[in-house]
Amino acid sequence: MKEVMCFIRANKVNDTKRALAENGFPAFACRKCLGRGKKGVDPDLLNVVLAAGELPLSPVGENFTEATRLIAKRFFTLIVDDRDVDKVVETVISANQTGNPGDGKIFVLPLLEAYTVRSGQPTVEAY
Numbered sequence: 001m002k003e004v005m006c007f008i009r010a011n012k013v014n015d016t017k018r019a020l021a022e023n024g025f026p027a028f029a030c031r032k033c034l035g036r037g038k039k040g041v042d043p044d045l046l047n048v049v050l051a052a053g054e055l056p057l058s059p060v061g062e063n064f065t066e067a068t069r070l071i072a073k074r075f076f077t078l079i080v081d082d083r084d085v086d087k088v089v090e091t092v093i094s095a096n097q098t099g100n101p102g103d104g105k106i107f108v109l110p111l112l113e114a115y116t117v118r119s120g121q122p123t124v125e126a127y
Contacts, residue, residue, distance in 0.1 A: 001111040004088050006076040007035060008104040012096045013074050019095035020078070025088055028078040034070035037102065071102065079111060 008016060013030065020028060080088050089106055096104050114123035 003109045004078045005107040010072045015095045023091045031075045033075045
């Protein structure tokens with residue numbers, strides 16, 4: 001089993017939920033979070049935008065804010081069988097890719113053990 005962790009734009013939650021369900025992955029957790037990537041802001045481009053008087057309300061506009069600002073994101077986590085990882089990753093990318101910085105990040109981690117809380121037994125079925 002693997003854990004697939006996805007950080008995405010807040011406005012892409014419904015698209016992501018729909019895509020995951022349509023592709024056979026209805027089980028996931030989603031949380032609100034704040035964060036930012038490590039990409040810096042081009043000072044020359046920032047000066048041009050600020051000279052216009054206000055920041056654009058778009059995915060591109062997110063990148064023109066000060067370097068320490070945290071941006072609202074959503075965190076999805078799924079537990080899937082090893083053979084389904086590629087399909088989940090492709091599904092999340094297709095639902096979230098705009099071609100702009102800030103589209104998100106996906107991490108895949110091995111999951112060594114799982115237990116059912118109700119019975120205390122190890123979970124053996126594939127997800």
